[in-house]
Amino acid sequence: MNLIVERQDHVATVTLNRPEHLNALNIDLMKEIEETALSFRDDLETRVVIFTGAGKHFSGGRDLKDLATIRPGEGSVLARQRQQHMGPRIISALRGMNQVTIAAINGAALGGGACMVSALDFRIGSEDCVVGYPEGTLGIPLSWASLPLCVHLVGPARTKRMMILAQKEDAQTLLGWGFLDEVVSREALMTRAVELAEIYAAQPPVAAQMIKRSVNAYVSALDRAVMHMDSDQVMLAQATEDFKEGVQAFFEKRDPHFKGR
Numbered sequence: 001m002n003l004i005v006e007r008q009d010h011v012a013t014v015t016l017n018r019p020e021h022l023n024a025l026n027i028d029l030m031k032e033i034e035e036t037a038l039s040f041r042d043d044l045e046t047r048v049v050i051f052t053g054a055g056k057h058f059s060g061g062r063d064l065k066d067l068a069t070i071r072p073g074e075g076s077v078l079a080r081q082r083q084q085h086m087g088p089r090i091i092s093a094l095r096g097m098n099q100v101t102i103a104a105i106n107g108a109a110l111g112g113g114a115c116m117v118s119a120l121d122f123r124i125g126s127e128d129c130v131v132g133y134p135e136g137t138l139g140i141p142l143s144w145a146s147l148p149l150c151v152h153l154v155g156p157a158r159t160k161r162m163m164i165l166a167q168k169e170d171a172q173t174l175l176g177w178g179f180l181d182e183v184v185s186r187e188a189l190m191t192r193a194v195e196l197a198e199i200y201a202a203q204p205p206v207a208a209q210m211i212k213r214s215v216n217a218y219v220s221a222l223d224r225a226v227m228h229m230d231s232d233q234v235m236l237a238q239a240t241e242d243f244k245e246g247v248q249a250f251f252e253k254r255d256p257h258f259k260g261r
Contacts, residue, residue: 002029003036004054010047010201011194012040012099019055024063025112030086033116037093047205048197049097051120052104052190053113061111061134062087064250084231087112087144094119095149095216098209100200104193105129106186108168115146118153121212123179124193125171126186131179136166138250139242139258143234148223153179 004015014036016023023029040046053059094101094116103109103117105125114131117123125131133150135142142150142163150159154177162169174180184192200208237243241261249256 002026003032005036007046010045011050011197012046012048013050013052013190013194016051016053016059019053019057021063022057022060022108023053023055023113024060024065026063026065027083027086029063030090030112034086034090034093037090037097040097040099043099046099047201047203047208048100048102050102050104050190050193050197051094051116052193053106053109055107057107057113058103058105058109058129059111059113059116060108061113064247081231081235084143084235087115088231091115091119091144091146091149095220098213100197100208100212102193102197102200104189105131105180106189108132110134110168112144115142115144115149118146118149118179122181122196124182124184124189124196125174125180126189127171127183128186129171129174129180129183130168131174132166132168133163134166136164137256138246139240139256140234140237140246141230143230145223145230147230148220148226150179152219153177 002017004017006013006015016029016033018024018026018029040049101120101122103120103123105117105123107126107129109117109129109131111134114133117131133142147159147163150162154162158177169179171180171183175183182192242258245258246256
């Protein structure tokens with residue numbers, strides 16, 4: 001199973017379960033995440049959902065073995081568009097959940113993993129966690145309709161830093177920036193996540209969910225207008241020589257040499 005869902009009273013825990021692959025987001029896992037998020041739509045008993053990763057890391061991001069097979073000239077543009085839209089659909093499904101959502105970030109949350117945790121309501125990180133958007137090292141912009149989510153959390157200048165430099169930011173930096181709400185030891189991560197979940201689950205669910213939806217609607221009013229073409233921008237960037245160089249450099253474990261072509 002790529003995804004494990006466990007329920008205890010009013011709290012559910014969703015665990016990404018590809019630890020041998022750093023919980024990298026391949027097509028199958030991405031489909032399961034979207035389907036699972038949507039499955040809570042009619043769930044009236046669950047009030048809080050915790051997301052975490054099995055093993056050492058939350059998620060290493062998009063599975064580059066998938067990306068390495070992309071050939072921009074092959075297949076219909078429409079088919080490739082639909083595949084690119086899967087990431088934004090995941091973020092929309094997570095963002096649209098009625099339940100309060102909490103990310104328990106163990107280890108690394110990179111790329112698509114960082115996008116996922118930014119779409120949730122609260123983020124608790126282990127002391128050794130890191131978050132980053134490495135897409136820039138592949139010669140592509142961030143997709144998944146997630147750039148505004150990062151801006152909402154850390155502001156425009158820090159978002160530019162995170163996405164252009166593509167560095168892994170540590171827990172204390174992320175806490176100071178407001179990306180993380182709390183930092184705890186790795187051993188205490190899930191205990192604290194469940195404790196926080198139970199506090200929110202004890203609140204009146206109708207009011208809590210109304211407040212969540214209203215806040216999200218307020219802060220994201222322009223997000224769709226700004227980011228509706230981000231998947232198409234990635235498709236364009238994947239047709240460049242820089243994208244091919246970025247992926248090849250990743251697998252060869254060397255620094256890429258970009259030429260703007």
